Amino acid sequence: MRASERAYATLRSDIINWRLTPGTVLGEVELSARLGVSRTPIREALAKLTAEGLSEPQSGRGVVVSEISLDHLDELFELRTALECRAAELAAQRCDPEIFANLHHQLLNAGELITAEDPSRADYYQLAGDLDAAVDAAVGNHYLTQALKNLRVHLVRVRRLAKDNPVRLRDAAREHAAIALAIANRNPVVASAATTVHLDNSLRHLLSTTS
Amino acid sequence: MRASERAYATLRSDIINWRLTPGTVLGEVELSARLGVSRTPIREALAKLTAEGLSEPQSGRGVVVSEISLDHLDELFELRTALECRAAELAAQRCDPEIFANLHHQLLNAGELITAEDPSRADYYQLAGDLDAAVDAAVGNHYLTQALKNLRVHLVRVRRLAKDNPVRLRDAAREHAAIALAIANRNPVVASAATTVHLDNSLRHLLSTTS
DNA sequence: AGTTCAAGGAATGTATACATAGATGGTTGT
DNA sequence: ACAACCATCTATGTATACATTCCTTGAACT
Incomplete structure (x- = not known):
């Protein structure tokens, strides 16, 4: 399985199951270290999550887990x-x-x-x-x-x-x-x-x- | 403006205005040459287009402009x-x-x-x-x-x-x-x-x- | 002659180095 | 003492080099 898909699936599951709570900052460097892949597939995963509405850009820089209030x-x-x-x-x-x-x-x-x-x-x-x-x-x-x-x-x-x-x-x-x-x-x-x-x-x- | 945004806007406009017709293959290397940016922002743009439904993955490799029949x-x-x-x-x-x-x-x-x-x-x-x-x-x-x-x-x-x-x-x-x-x-x-x-x-x- | 397998090439997937912009903290001036 | 400005640092944006996979092409065997 591709690294970007694994990263996407992991993050998606983490958000849906509230292991990543709304408002959590999704930093590329931190995630690449935590998931053991480089920043490129992380960026891919974050783009998909943002397109899906599970995360959203934070004032121009960085993305955060979207609120679901x-x-x-x-x-x-x-x-x-x-x-x-x-x-x-x-x-x-x-x-x-x-x-x-x-x-x-x-x-x-x-x-x-x-x-x-x-x-x-x-x-x-x-x-x-x-x-x-x-x-x-x-x-x-x-x-x-x-x-x-x-x-x-x-x-x-x-x-x-x-x-x-x-x-x-x-x-x-x-x-x-x-x-x-x-x-x-x-x-x-x-x-x-x-x-x-x-x-x-x-x-x-x-x-x-x-x- | 960021290069990825320019690439996205350009491709989006090209698809919507039928300058890129359905079925056209969107190769990363070709696009990066044509738009004068590297492959990274092109990938970002293609991911957004695909999320929007304007393009779609083609049998596991590459993306094409989606059909609108x-x-x-x-x-x-x-x-x-x-x-x-x-x-x-x-x-x-x-x-x-x-x-x-x-x-x-x-x-x-x-x-x-x-x-x-x-x-x-x-x-x-x-x-x-x-x-x-x-x-x-x-x-x-x-x-x-x-x-x-x-x-x-x-x-x-x-x-x-x-x-x-x-x-x-x-x-x-x-x-x-x-x-x-x-x-x-x-x-x-x-x-x-x-x-x-x-x-x-x-x-x-x-x-x-x-x- | 057709089909299948293998080898090569081309395009995507990934990693990393570099550029740039934004944020933060410290220092200085009022 | 407070505010403003500058410098530095950190995180994202971009480029490019490298790895990998898939497709194509050609040749050989059935």
């Missing part, structure tokens, strides 16, 4: 709602119903995945990711998928802000199931509405647990 | 509709009505700007850009604005695909005026609907003049 959460969710509602609509019009019927069934039983033994909720988030991927595939729109991908990077960071309690996760799973069902039924209006409801619940939960 | 026009407009309709809605809820009333008035008279003396339609596109900027400002959502900005880069390229005949431009100006009016009236539903109509007309016009 609650002040911007509502803005993030406004974009998210616009994109995901449209995606759900289009998926409902174009999907293979069997795939989403299957996802619906899995999501209905997702409560069992949220156990005390798996504090990282890996299984649950895997299933939610499967739904996202299925929607992307059904929509078949490169530009829309790309915009959603850019957005999800920030959403993963936000997730760490909130304490994800099991009650909310089970509710969220039911909401996801409702979305999958609407898409399987090829009902764009309901799919969009279910997405709106789900995102509103998610946002309010986030705001209530973090403030 | 008609096959993807409908996809581009699906994303555009999702973003601009939402932006129009939010702008209608949050705007200062005077600003959009003023734009409405200007757009109603925009027919006079489309004259034979200005084949580049600079004045008209300036006015359309003013409306976009006013919507962005009224919405006040960094993420949504950023997503729209990414999108508009591709739209400028598409514009060059079509022969913009004066009749269509005058119609488009009236449609823009309708959007501005709906926002000035603080009517989100109409603003979104007017945007949908406008974008559908634009897409159909593009498809009819280029095929």
